[in-house]
Amino acid sequence: MVSTDGDGARVPASERLAAELRSAIESGALAPGAKLPSERELAEQHRIARNTVRQAIRLLAESGLVVAEHGRGVFVRPATAVIRLGNDRYSPRYRSTGLSPFLLECAKQGKAGRFEVLLIERTKPPPDVARRLKLPPDDESVLRRENVFWADNDPVQRVTTWIPWPIAEGTPLLSDDVGHPFGIHGIFEERGHTMARILDEIGARMPTPDERQNLRLPAGVPVLDVLHTSIDTEGEPYELTRFVMRADLSGLRYDAPVE
Amino acid sequence: MVSTDGDGARVPASERLAAELRSAIESGALAPGAKLPSERELAEQHRIARNTVRQAIRLLAESGLVVAEHGRGVFVRPATAVIRLGNDRYSPRYRSTGLSPFLLECAKQGKAGRFEVLLIERTKPPPDVARRLKLPPDDESVLRRENVFWADNDPVQRVTTWIPWPIAEGTPLLSDDVGHPFGIHGIFEERGHTMARILDEIGARMPTPDERQNLRLPAGVPVLDVLHTSIDTEGEPYELTRFVMRADLSGLRYDAPVE
DNA sequence: GAGTGGTCTAGACCACCTA
DNA sequence: AGGTGGTCTAGACCACTCC
Numbered sequence: 001m002v003s004t005d006g007d008g009a010r011v012p013a014s015e016r017l018a019a020e021l022r023s024a025i026e027s028g029a030l031a032p033g034a035k036l037p038s039e040r041e042l043a044e045q046h047r048i049a050r051n052t053v054r055q056a057i058r059l060l061a062e063s064g065l066v067v068a069e070h071g072r073g074v075f076v077r078p079a080t081a082v083i084r085l086g087n088d089r090y091s092p093r094y095r096s097t098g099l100s101p102f103l104l105e106c107a108k109q110g111k112a113g114r115f116e117v118l119l120i121e122r123t124k125p126p127p128d129v130a131r132r133l134k135l136p137p138d139d140e141s142v143l144r145r146e147n148v149f150w151a152d153n154d155p156v157q158r159v160t161t162w163i164p165w166p167i168a169e170g171t172p173l174l175s176d177d178v179g180h181p182f183g184i185h186g187i188f189e190e191r192g193h194t195m196a197r198i199l200d201e202i203g204a205r206m207p208t209p210d211e212r213q214n215l216r217l218p219a220g221v222p223v224l225d226v227l228h229t230s231i232d233t234e235g236e237p238y239e240l241t242r243f244v245m246r247a248d249l250s251g252l253r254y255d256a257p258v259e
Numbered sequence: 260m261v262s263t264d265g266d267g268a269r270v271p272a273s274e275r276l277a278a279e280l281r282s283a284i285e286s287g288a289l290a291p292g293a294k295l296p297s298e299r300e301l302a303e304q305h306r307i308a309r310n311t312v313r314q315a316i317r318l319l320a321e322s323g324l325v326v327a328e329h330g331r332g333v334f335v336r337p338a339t340a341v342i343r344l345g346n347d348r349y350s351p352r353y354r355s356t357g358l359s360p361f362l363l364e365c366a367k368q369g370k371a372g373r374f375e376v377l378l379i380e381r382t383k384p385p386p387d388v389a390r391r392l393k394l395p396p397d398d399e400s401v402l403r404r405e406n407v408f409w410a411d412n413d414p415v416q417r418v419t420t421w422i423p424w425p426i427a428e429g430t431p432l433l434s435d436d437v438g439h440p441f442g443i444h445g446i447f448e449e450r451g452h453t454m455a456r457i458l459d460e461i462g463a464r465m466p467t468p469d470e471r472q473n474l475r476l477p478a479g480v481p482v483l484d485v486l487h488t489s490i491d492t493e494g495e496p497y498e499l500t501r502f503v504m505r506a507d508l509s510g511l512r513y514d515a516p517v518e
Numbered sequence: 519g520a521g522t523g524g525t526c527t528a529g530a531c532c533a534c535c536t537a
Numbered sequence: 538a539g540g541t542g543g544t545c546t547a548g549a550c551c552a553c554t555c556c
Contacts, residue, residue, distance in 0.1 A: 038540075038542085039541080040542095068541095068542060069541090069542080070543070072540095072542080073541060
């Protein structure tokens with residue numbers, strides 16, 4: 001008989017249950033995708049209140065081990081393949097394939113990739129963007145494009161691009177249809193900006209409530225937040241892109257020479 | 260008078276309170292470091308149960324906006340400077356300064372940086388490490404070194420390095436005292452492995468319970484998980500390092516040519 | 519000792535899914 | 538309709554901090 005406080009350990013009941021479930025998951029007894037017993041069942045079995053069970057499940061959900069689905073149950077989060085974007089996504093050799101690296105990665109993993117243009121507007125850039133693009137403090141007119149990338153039916157990345165207005169003006173950058181998503185770099189080349197270097201600044205954080213909605217994020221999943229700056233052969237920045245990526249479905253890779 | 264369900268909005272009380280506190284924080288009415296009213300106060304003021312207040316605070320804590328301190332109160336998480344490690348940390352020009360980039364970054368921000376050797380052992384590498392080091396499936400003897408990096412009194416990074424045994428054997432890599440932490444690359448050069456390229460694979464996730472303890476992580480803070488491979492002038496990998504970093508105190512930067 | 523957050527209980531009702 | 542998770546209540550006691 002498992003008593004509520006049999007051993008002397010001063011461990012809260014919710015943590016004990018969480019640890020029990022966690023090891024069941026890690027040992028494979030509860031396989032990825034499997035359904036946990038219902039909260040009411042667990043409460044009865046362990047002779048604890050349902051709220052205590054919920055606390056235990058919350059602990060697991062926060063560390064990304066399980067996902068609760070309203071009306072259906074709590075499930076072990078299935079291990080998912082990671083779409084890893086590399087710095088080679090900017091390599092010229094990709095430009096000719098007509099497929100963006102994101103779509104290539106999706107294809108490799110048997111997923112249907114697509115993207116969607118959410119917004120194209122002329123606007124003022126936020127200060128950190130303006131600074132990185134070396135825009136003068138007042139003359140701040142940029143083109144802003146916003147996209148979402150999907151893999152199967154999951155929105156995986158939210159992508160915002162800022163382009164100084166003088167560079168964007170009069171180009172297909174103003175239209176929905178740039179052809180393929182990184183075809184935009186072909187347009188930059190025509191305007192005299194060939195990519196020579198990239199500068200990527202990377203952080204991770206929990207999503208804002210907005211991002212939680214937009215990316216349909218389950219609890220316990222952080223986002224990768226990447227600020228990418230494209231730099232031309234003159235050493236000047238000409239484009240800045242911010243990627244906000246679901247960290248459970250995506251990652252990054254940098255393969256670079258030591259200088 | 261703010262009634263509990265004055266407007267018709269079907270928004271749970273906990274979310275309403277969370278939104279209210281969130282906007283107070285974002286507007287600056289509750290400054291970073293400020294203490295929120297106690298849970299019991301908030302409950303009374305809003306005429307809701309204390310548990311409902313706790314739910315609201317949990318929402319904020321999960322998104323990293325506030326931190327609860329047992330016995331003291333709930334505080335707006337102070338904005339903290341980020342220690343951003345760049346790929347230039349491997350640049351030879353740093354090697355001469357005798358200061359590792361981590362310590363340099365700390366100094367820039369007026370923090371006291373230090374590191375600590377936790378463990379040095381000869382062991383079998385995990386399969387993903389072996390694969391990246393191109394080790395034959397069975398002959399798997401590597402040196403494993405484990406360090407922690409501190410900024411002031413916060414452990415910021417947990418760093419594990421694996422080195423094929425033939426390379427490490429008979430070198431100061433086996434001792435605590437390699438001099439400065441990235442002085443290890445000087446040793447590799449003496450053994451004929453000069454760093455030509457790096458390959459960094461980056462992900463983000465919630466910490467395991469272990470990491471939560473080791474890095475003293477508050478709730479709602481993810482970790483950056485970086486697998487770094489050093490590649491020599493022959494194109495061969497000779498060292499692999501895994502960084503597990505607090506994402507609220509650190510980040511990454513890659514400044515690389517487009518190839 | 520007073521005040522704070524952390525855990526827990528035993529209920530209630532709501533919202534969602536499956537059938 | 539019946540089962541599931543989501544929200545909420547009104548209490549209780551514990552553990553920690555600060556005075």
